[in-house]
Amino acid sequence: MEIGISTFLETTPDPVTRKVISHAERLRHAVEEIVLADQAGLDVYGIGEHHRADYAGTAPAVVLAAAAAMTKRIRLTSAVTVLSSDDPVRVYQAFSTLDGISNGRAEIMAGRGSFIESFPLFGYSLDDYDELFEENLELLLAIRASEKVTWRGGHRPAIPNLGVYPRSVQTPLPVWIASGGNPESAVRAGALGLPIAFAIIGGMPERFAPLVNLYKEAAAKAGHNPDALQIATHSHGFVGETTEQAADLFFPSTQAQMNVIGRERGWPPYSRDSYDAARSLRGALYVGDPEFVAEKIVLLRRNLGITRFFLHVNVGTMPHREVLRAIELLGTKVAPIVHKELARIEKSE
Numbered sequence: 001m002e003i004g005i006s007t008f009l010e011t012t013p014d015p016v017t018r019k020v021i022s023h024a025e026r027l028r029h030a031v032e033e034i035v036l037a038d039q040a041g042l043d044v045y046g047i048g049e050h051h052r053a054d055y056a057g058t059a060p061a062v063v064l065a066a067a068a069a070m071t072k073r074i075r076l077t078s079a080v081t082v083l084s085s086d087d088p089v090r091v092y093q094a095f096s097t098l099d100g101i102s103n104g105r106a107e108i109m110a111g112r113g114s115f116i117e118s119f120p121l122f123g124y125s126l127d128d129y130d131e132l133f134e135e136n137l138e139l140l141l142a143i144r145a146s147e148k149v150t151w152r153g154g155h156r157p158a159i160p161n162l163g164v165y166p167r168s169v170q171t172p173l174p175v176w177i178a179s180g181g182n183p184e185s186a187v188r189a190g191a192l193g194l195p196i197a198f199a200i201i202g203g204m205p206e207r208f209a210p211l212v213n214l215y216k217e218a219a220a221k222a223g224h225n226p227d228a229l230q231i232a233t234h235s236h237g238f239v240g241e242t243t244e245q246a247a248d249l250f251f252p253s254t255q256a257q258m259n260v261i262g263r264e265r266g267w268p269p270y271s272r273d274s275y276d277a278a279r280s281l282r283g284a285l286y287v288g289d290p291e292f293v294a295e296k297i298v299l300l301r302r303n304l305g306i307t308r309f310f311l312h313v314n315v316g317t318m319p320h321r322e323v324l325r326a327i328e329l330l331g332t333k334v335a336p337i338v339h340k341e342l343a344r345i346e347k348s349e
Contacts, residue, residue: 040331046079
């Protein structure tokens with residue numbers, strides 16, 4: 001069971017002071033967070049790709065590479081790479097370079113992304129949204145499987161038996177499929193035998209159990225061992241010294257950012273009542289003291305059989321010192337409780 005951090009490198013206005021952190025400062029904060037996460041014993045740190053003013057994570061591999069030489073064991077992944085609007089050759093080269101710098105700790109989490117700004121930016125049509133992802137995923141997997149690639153598709157120039165370099169330290173370079181709950185994504189990942197990461201940011205996480213079953217059934221049907229595949233989840237949350245402290249610290253930035261996104265997507269205003277309901281044991285927000293957050297992660301493991309958990313710590317801009325403390329608590333307090341409890345459960349069974 002791996003536990004780690006995910007972030008979109010938010011640069012939203014502080015909900016209290018209205019100050020906006022610069023992209024440059026947020027990028028430097030991210031490197032500091034990765035180094036601390038490694039020191040605190042966390043297993044993975046992921047950065048999501050976005051192309052809008054309120055996020056600084058347009059190039060996750062570059063940020064991760066900046067921290068790679070300063071860390072020893074933590075795995076470094078995108079969360080996600082918007083593969084539909086990127087070139088699979090360049091994606092592989094960026095992350096194989098990261099893999100070399102980190103000596104085999106790089107991963108790619110490929111997804112369609114929940115925002116669409118990258119499509120007009122890079123000249124792609126939203127009419128090709130699904131087809132681009134399928135085609136680019138096919139090419140990415142072909143590149144990681146073979147040094148020389150011969151490939152032809154409908155949206156990119158053909159590759160006539162050309163080499164793609166540098167090659168990754170890991171063979172193969174890990175590629176995950178990210179899903180927001182789409183059944184077709186779960187089936188695709190299972191059929192390909194790829195690990196999957198579910199973004200669970202609302203409702204009850206246990207409702208994803210049917211998708212996990214679809215994933216495993218598709219894997220078995222394609223000849224893969226479903227018990228050997230990895231399943232991750234990504235959820236918003238925050239760890240504090242007490243549950244009340246954590247809840248009060250995390251709410252303002254969460255409310256501000258959820259309302260920004262909500263206005264774009266037609267959601268109702270985000271209230272404290274909604275927030276508090278989501279903090280309950282069966283809710284999708286992992287906010288509380290170390291014991292409570294650990295209890296929720298163990299429940300998630302019981303319900304979905306996950307092998308990796310991402311805590312998305314800062315939804316919107318929060319004081320950097322508070323984010324660092326939450327990362328430290330996740331690694332030094334939450335993770336040991338989870339591992340001890342899972343060992344006890346396994347022994348009793």
